[in-house]
């Protein structure tokens with residue numbers, strides 16, 4: 375069942391069509407990679423999905439409902455969450471406190487009948503459980519400023535997951551991380567998302583990571599969808615090889 379569907383989604387900046395009649399779908403639980411050369415429209419597409427930008431034309435249907443006019447925060451509450459956007463890691467707080475702050479922002483709307491004490495106990499247990507699932511249990515009482523950059527990225531994803539997304543968008547989840555650590559991060563994300571109902575849409579420039587971790591790949595060029603298929607189909611496509619992988 376599709377959790378996200380776009381129809382004719384278009385964004386113009388003056389004469390430029392940054393996103394041009396994009397039609398695509400993401401199914402529940404699926405891990406989809408988006409690839410494309412610089413300027414292909416990937417970030418603009420994500421900004422349209424999350425509500426940071428308004429579309430010039432076209433439709434976005436999320437979880438069966440049109441998102442027309444829906445602001446960023448409402449989309450996040452409805453389960454369309456972009457990591458590195460809401461919520462943000464706070465350096466002065468421990469990892470557990472950071473995850474609890476994400477749970478708090480989720481529960482502010484949902485659980486007004488909770489007593490403070492129940493909330494304290496339940497959120498702590500939930501935060502500890504989530505950190506454990508992402509391999510951060512040992513560092514849970516450490517302040518976020520003291521953990522390595524790669525762990526911070528995992529923490530950010532963990533906090534986004536605390537929002538209980540139906541679709542989580544990750545914008546280059548391993549950017550700024552040393553090559554030797556990229557696979558460790560992706561493995562931890564994959565371990566979690568393989569058994570979760572959350573769909574994941576990740577933008578990635580590293581084709582080896584896309585080949586290894588995406589279940590499906592959407593290739594974009596000049597605002598348009600070039601091809602949509604399995605990693606093998608897309609990465610071996612001649613146009614993708616020339617336009618995106620830089621091969622002759």
Ligand SMILES: Nc1ncnc2c1ncn2[C@@H]1O[C@H](COP(=O)(O)OP(=O)(O)OP(=O)(O)O)[C@@H](O)[C@H]1O
Pocket residue numbers: 387390392410411412413414415416417418419
């Ligand atoms: N606010 C804006 N105003 C005008 N043009 C914009 C704006 N944002 C993006 N663009 C243009 O839209 C096109 C698509 O940009 P976008 O950032 O979405 O591409 P991208 O695929 O994410 O690229 P990259 O991989 O380099 O991040 C580019 O030509 C860019 O210059």
